[in-house]
Amino acid sequence: MDLKVSPDHPRMVRPLTLTLHITDDHAQPVTDADVNGALTMKEMNMGTTQVKFAPKSNGDYEAAMKNMDMSGAWSLAVDATQGPVHAKKSFEFAVYD
Numbered sequence: 001m002d003l004k005v006s007p008d009h010p011r012m013v014r015p016l017t018l019t020l021h022i023t024d025d026h027a028q029p030v031t032d033a034d035v036n037g038a039l040t041m042k043e044m045n046m047g048t049t050q051v052k053f054a055p056k057s058n059g060d061y062e063a064a065m066k067n068m069d070m071s072g073a074w075s076l077a078v079d080a081t082q083g084p085v086h087a088k089k090s091f092e093f094a095v096y097d
Contacts (some may be wrong), residue, residue, distance in 0.1 A: 001020060001021070001022050001023075001078060001080065001087060001089045002020070002021045003018065003019070003020055003076065003078075003091040003093070004018075004019045004020075004021070005017070005018060005019075005093045006019065009096055010068065010093070010094075010095050010096065011071075011095065011096050011097070012067065012068050012069075012070060012071045012095055012096065012097055013067050014067060015064065015065060015066055015067060016064075016065050016067075016068065016095075017062060017063070017064050017065070018037070018051065018053070018062070018063045018064075018065065018076065019056075019060055019061070019062050020035060020053055020060070020061045020062075020078060020080075021059050021060055021061075022035070022059050022060075022061065022080055022087075023059055024085075028059075029058045029059025029060075030059050030080070030082055031055065031057075031058075031059060032055065032082060033055070033061070033080045033081060033082040034080070034081045034082070035052075035053035035055075035061045035078065035079070035080045035081075036050065036051065036052055036053065036078070036079050036080075037050070037051035037052075037053065037063065037076050037077060037078045037079070038050060038051070038076070038077045038079075039051050039074060039075070039076050040074070040075050040077075041069075041070060041072060041073070041074055041075075042072070042073040042074065042075050042092070043072050043073055044070070044072070046069055046070060051063045051065075051076070053078075061080075068095045070095070071094075071095050071096055071097045072094070072095060073092060073093075073094055074092065074093055074094070074095055075090060075091070075092050076090065076091045076092075076093070077089075077090045078090070078091065
């Protein structure tokens with residue numbers, strides 16, 4: 001599971017897109033998975049924002065955020081399920097003023 005945040009230098013009051021690329025143990029794209037995330041700020045308790053990822057193509061899943069509440073370090077805990085297979089992974093990224 002890999003995460004790409006767009007734009008590369010996300011800003012607090014601007015939209016951003018979170019794109020996950022998910023592959024299986026044989027590096028093949030995983031399609032039709034149910035993918036959810038929990039977004040939290042690392043330095044301050046801002047609560048948890050639930051994020052639902054929509055399938056795109058070739059193992060890619062995308063979630064658009066209108067904006068971020070605050071600049072700083074954020075953590076995204078991802079939970080992906082496809083049938084009996086379940087995977088979890090955490091990512092960190094920064095949001096700028």
